[in-house]
Amino acid sequence: MEVSQPNSMTARPAKLLVENVSKRFTSSRATVQALENVSLTVTEGEFVCLIGPSGCGKSTLLDIMAGLTMPDSGRVLADGKLVEGPGRQRLVMFQESALFPWLDAFGNVMFGLKLRPDLTHAERKDIANHFLHLVGLEKFKRSHVHELSGGMKQRVSLARALAPDPQVLLMDEPFAALDALTRDQLYDDIQRIWMESRKTIVFVTHNVREAVCLGDRVVLMSPSPGRISKIFEIKLSRPRDINSPDLAGYTSKVAAALKGTLKGAVFE
Numbered sequence: 489m490e491v492s493q494p495n496s497m498t499a500r501p502a503k504l505l506v507e508n509v510s511k512r513f514t515s516s517r518a519t520v521q522a523l524e525n526v527s528l529t530v531t532e533g534e535f536v537c538l539i540g541p542s543g544c545g546k547s548t549l550l551d552i553m554a555g556l557t558m559p560d561s562g563r564v565l566a567d568g569k570l571v572e573g574p575g576r577q578r579l580v581m582f583q584e585s586a587l588f589p590w591l592d593a594f595g596n597v598m599f600g601l602k603l604r605p606d607l608t609h610a611e612r613k614d615i616a617n618h619f620l621h622l623v624g625l626e627k628f629k630r631s632h633v634h635e636l637s638g639g640m641k642q643r644v645s646l647a648r649a650l651a652p653d654p655q656v657l658l659m660d661e662p663f664a665a666l667d668a669l670t671r672d673q674l675y676d677d678i679q680r681i682w683m684e685s686r687k688t689i690v691f692v693t694h695n696v697r698e699a700v701c702l703g704d705r706v707v708l709m710s711p712s713p714g715r716i717s718k719i720f721e722i723k724l725s726r727p728r729d730i731n732s733p734d735l736a737g738y739t740s741k742v743a744a745a746l747k748g749t750l751k752g753a754v755f756e
């Protein structure tokens with residue numbers, strides 16, 4: 489299967505280097521080769537989207553980048569250092585918000601700042617307020633989790649992940665459970681925040697349009713065994729509007745290739 493990694497950003501340093509990573513899961517019922525020989529370079533400040541059919545290993549790859557799962561073979565380097573476990577420079581944001589229900593929005597962001605023992609309590613409060621403002625929730629800082637909508641919860645999760653100032657943000661379908669309108673708003677917000685902060689982001693999604701709207705590159709994976717089958721470079725200016733016609737050409741190209749992975753072939 490063709491593997492190409494065009495990347496106009498190669499002049500920038502590699503933030504994450506995935507080298508020949510393989511991972512197999514064995515249960516009493518079956519053995520699954522979740523990833524086989526996956527290699528990928530993510531450059532500093534890049535926004536990379538991972539897309540592919542269910543079960544192709546996207547989350548497994550993200551977890552390995554995060555240091556939450558160890559590969560059977562191969563390795564991940566972050567800033568040239570071997571990833572051997574989770575670290576505060578690589579934080580993960582999941583589909584379902586993993587907020588603490590007994591804390592309000594502010595308390596949840598403050599909790600994330602426990603990762604920054606170098607800061608005083610007053611500095612943490614300032615930072616928490618700043619990030620709640622950034623995600624548009626300053627008026628809801630005293631709201632408890634059950635009082636927030638799904639979109640608001642994901643905004644708090646985003647503020648909590650950004651507040652400790654990680655260099656890399658790993659996002660696993662963070663908007664999948666939200667309605668279309670809320671998602672469209674969040675696409676604008678995440679692009680604005682990314683353009684301001686220039687974090688390195690790896691973003692898992694099932695949604696081709698979402699991947700094309702957000703990614704500098706869209707990495708298409710194929711299942712059984714999980715591999716990278718093709719990488720698309722998205723050369724559209726930012727900020728991008730998910731509903732703009734410019735996106736359509738890329739979207740149909742990626743969608744056709746995605747369909748191909750389901751049939752066992754990949755189209756250009």
Ligand SMILES: Nc1ncnc2c1ncn2[C@@H]1O[C@H](COP(=O)(O)OP(=O)(O)OP(=O)(O)O)[C@@H](O)[C@H]1O
Nearest residue numbers: 513514515520522541542543544545546547548549
């Ligand atoms: N802890 C585990 N134990 C056993 N099998 C697992 C485990 N985690 C993942 N798998 C299997 O590994 C394969 C890849 O799973 P993974 O969740 O990475 O895929 P995915 O592309 O993220 O899927 P989806 O899009 O449905 O979330 C699947 O076949 C899955 O069943």
